[in-house]
Amino acid sequence: MKWTKLMIQTLREDPGDAEIDSHKLLVRASLVKKISGGLYTYLPLGMRTLNKVAAIVREEMDRAGAQEIVMPILQPAELWKTSGRWETMGPGLFHLKDRGAHEYALSPTAEEVVTDLAKNIVSSYRQLPATLYQIQWKFRDEIRPRFGLMRSKEFLMKDAYSFDVSLDAADASYMAMFNAYKRIFARCGLKAYPVEADTGDIGGKFSHEFHVLADSGEDGIAFCDGCGYAANLEKAERSVSKRDDAPCPDFEEVHTPGAKTIDQVSAFMGVPGSAFVKSLVYSADGTPVMVCVPGDRDVNDVKLRHFLGVRKLELADYETVLQATGANAGSVGPVRPACTAMRIVADQSLAGARGCITGANRDDYHLKNVDLARDTRLADADFADLVVAQTGDICPHCGKTMAIRRGIEVGHVFKLGTKYADAFNAVFKTDDLQEKTMVMGCYGIGISRTLQAVIEQSHDKDGIIWPSAVAPYQVVIDLLDPADESVANVAAELEAQLEEKGVDVIVDDREERPGVKFKDADLIGFTVRVVVGAKGLAKGGVEIKARKDPKEAMKIVPPAEAPAAILELLASC
């Protein structure tokens, strides 16, 4: 392919709205063009990489035995109402009406449509197991579209859905997808880690997200180098040792005027934050609940919601806090709250805590010398793991310390159980003609997000460094003297030979200075750069170099040996 035949417009300046390197490079390297917030056009180079990622995903899905289908993007509201998600997805779901006033959703995912499909096609156990997948555009009205393709309103996703006769059989389908994902990300040149993820209402251990580690990642992940435990912070557990606090005298009130936050009270009293019990009043499905955690920790809302077994959880409003405790938010605590019926729960690390400081349920007052067992209604069953894990926490599996890192979620595998099959009454007949509900799993990969994650993981100050498998073109031939016939012939010959070997080649045939061509080649990041010019040929050949080794000198090889040398370089990238 000739450069001059493609719509490529590289930019020297970073786009104003780009916060992370991969977003800047996507735009500067002319892979995508923004239309408006969260909406992008894929330019020819971007389209080629997107197609290459999609092709890898398709091959591995097929290899794992999944069957490709395409479902409509426009999905009737009735299906979403059947699952209940027309309501629960809230404003994240794009809605629209046709001229007959029928309501539709723009697909953010496709559990409803695919379950309805399976219900209508599968009648016998003989048709199971089946895993269906599609590579299709998805739409989500994200609160904050940002970071380019990472969090956009419209994005390309591979979504797969498995249907099985039993929970055990579903485990096998899950593992087939799990292993396919490992292969997919490795083939894309990505180091992606499977991490345990929250299973929402389903429960159990069967949800893994695949994360690419990057400082710009939106998710926190707890990693244990000791045993390999990795879990999304939403779910990451920690082990705590049993406390052996010394008995303390009776609690007493301390006047703490104007000090509301733990930091302020701790500065006022001259004691560390860890000596405090932080108490927060939540509204759990509309009922106030007090949650106590150590003063230097944060409540994990996901864990709390599961522990309480509620659907809707939010911090209670000012009125509720006052009514339930008798004080405003900065002065509340578990000792004698106004509402004696309010449930109080606490983080497991507080079991046996004595001599701590809590709010006094009286504005501007705190209590010191609180013994949680002696002075509150907390019983054993009220303690659970309720905090967000931190670096230095103890791994729940091996006892070593964990570290928190940032990750980009590129894929997600999830065992759904019978949640959707129940809603749609998706049943089949067993061999003894019993009716049974299908057991499902769902498996997503953000193809467009993966493309950008490759850039986030693989770039330097000059531009992108494409792994060979997903580069828009694997080889760029910088033609330095396009008007010189013998030079042009060498380039054309090399291009033909490489293409014959299945290598994607772009020839930079522009009337530009070498410096401009080199800069653009580095910015777009073609895996191997070849320079063909009169000077080089006079020295005995063409110059070749892998993009990933910027410090390495160009290697001069005779034109006849160039294809083999280039193939060898590509194999190492």
Ligand code: ATP
């Ligand atoms: P996130 O937590 O990042 O919002 P999610 O958990 O809601 O993602 P899933 O429903 O699991 O996403 O979707 C499957 C995959 O689709 C994700 O792993 C991610 O790679 C991709 N994805 C989700 N939302 C977006 C988006 N707004 N833009 C681009 N890719 C996305």
Ligand code: MG
């Ligand atoms: Mg997810």
